[in-house]
Amino acid sequence: MIYEKSNLKIDSDFQVREIQKDAYNLDLIIPIDTRCVNMYLHNAPKYILSRVQFPSVKSILIRFCILEDNNICTVHFLSDSGVHSTMANFEMDYSEIHIEVRESEFFVDMKIIFDILK
Template structure:
């Protein structure tokens, strides 16, 4: 597990910092075109998960002073290839990006 600012990240994948300015940072995580299941927990809209097939990488855009980040799912290596993004509040939690055979599980736990 790594800690960057207030983010606690537990990932089975390597990451690299592709942008860092003041307290803002972008982490690039290559997941090699796997499917991604996002566990949504107690959502009022979704029952259990959201699934995205064939994702090249995940980009985490964080601010070290905040507990909010934007997660971008990328179709290709190009930073303009994001096809979905969502905001996560990781207050008092661990953000997980885990390999589960041929898919990736994104979740957070307390």
């Protein structure tokens, strides 16, 4: 599934659902069935050798601003179905990247990829 809105692009093997919206923000949920998430960062610092790993993630929540000229989002890794069960989160500028979420049998690969053509 490919999800695109307000410069945010997600290419996911899992369903991406809009769950909450207000005048400024939109929340997306990607249920991944309590798996380990291996997050790979494009151009990561040399001291990160491969990935950042988040064990036992039930869902990925992405909250992003829908206002024009604001390309900031927060990515939350949820431990259960409640939106307040964040075990880790980070903020990023998505104006020049896209997110890939790929399913494997026992884990999920999440890649933050720089879009060269932008």
